Amino acid sequence: MEVAELVPTDLDTLKDHIVRRYDDLSPRLQQVADFAMAQPMLVAVETMVTIAEQANVPLSTLSRFSNAMGFSGFSSMQAVFRDHYFNRPRDYKERVRKARNEAEFGPDSAAAIFHDFGAANIEAMEQLQITVSPQKLDRAVSLLEGAETIYIQGMRRAYPVAFYLWYALMKSNNNVVLIDDNGGMLSPLTRLMGERDVLVTFTFSPYAPETTDVIDLAYQKKVPIIAITDNQMMEQGNKMDVCFEVQEGDNLGFRSLSCSVYLAQTLAVSLMCQDSV
Template identity: 25%
Template sequence: MPDTDSGATTGLDSINQQLAEHYSALSPQLKRAASYVLEHPMEMAFQSIRKTAQAASVTPSTLVRLAKRLGFESYEPFREVFQSAVQSAPVELSGRASKLKHQHRNPEAALFVEVGDAAFDNIGKLFTADNQTRVKEAAERMLKARRIAVVGFRDTFACAYHFAYVGRIAMPEVTLIRGQEGGLLTELAPFNEQDVVVAFGFEPYCAETVKALEITRANGVQAIVITDTLRSPLVPGASVTFTVANATPHFFPSLLAAITLSEAILAECVAFGPDQLVENVASFESRMRQLGAYVEIV
């Protein structure tokens, strides 16, 4: 991450992207500081440099060095970026969610309630003003693309399948990449700079997903990445990056926020895309009914 002579980066998104892009090249101490910065924007905004350094297990001078690596003259203007970013309140589903969360709490059903609490929290963190802007940008890139590849393996295959199935109803150019029997390279070879790849991946990150992004990046394909942290190996080179919360008492990461985000992106595409997308949806439904794909309730 070279020093810059053109002045400090003023946007939090840009700071996060720089840190994510160059994370692997940082020294161990700067990595530790960068990890804290990426994952604790609220604390960065309001803690003193000494308290932040203590929480990140680094020295205050390490935080100053990190700020200067990003082009800031000192730590204070670096921290001000975080303060500005958190001043605008996020769009949260707090009202009804809070009411539902605290109804009928049964001590004997603690785990059930825990799962529910985690689900509400994950969704609440998704609906922020920043993510709303990213959803719009992702939709714009998809609408301009010639073709859209969707990638997700193992636990996130469910996300990729849902995105591709629903997306293809409105946009026939959406393709689910399966990578079966060593066919990953063959499936991705036709995609180039006119196209977009949507990739899902949470820790532990699948080698196939990382490989798919390497292949598409080499071909100039724009990447929309949905992952769990900006330190994810899926982030470098991405055009749009979403980090979604996936906490749960369950033994595997929750996919709820990723699925919800998928629906938000696809809804944005249909809402702001050409009328043909709506016609495609109507045509699909009509065709399915003619084929007897649905059971009618009488």
């Protein structure tokens, strides 16, 4: 007998729910899913009429989408979005603004850029703290703990975070492999991956084709995949066993890696704590 899936009670779980069911939704319902994933704040604060207008769907489609996600109606689904944003810390901008006003430096000075990067990273990390659910963290650590070998992969901008996680886990009792293409070793390193292992991948837009290939290979081999990415609705999002969506701080077109490193540290130290029990 099929076990009924629990109704999501937090936004992180609901987003996972949407990604898993996305391919089975009608085009109209996918339209609502796209809007909800791209504009969660608007879903939290706007009226049903406004949301329907901005998503360019009839009111009834919002109700059908809510039902498809397991809710009794749109208001009960919207409550999940509202709970998420009503608990969001809101005083960081005022603190940074005050610091900049009290200091005498130009808008393009190193001090101004320093404060702007700090503000962007503080906002991103505070957002991440209220976005990631404890259940998802526990699931990721459980997969890592049960793996015979942990494969870690990230290319280009994501490579420093992948390398950091590999370095951190080298201190644990786990078998850890950093997948990179140095010396043409990408294929030999991935050839031995199996379903008793786990792949941790870091991938950000524009997504590196090397990472896309590794994810596809792991999925074909039934290797559990833990992903840290900037868009859970990416093309391969439904192949992930655990997917952490991070929105990094951005200043002058330069995106940070603070949130990704924060998650990598959390996973590494949590796994080490499990190993010591």
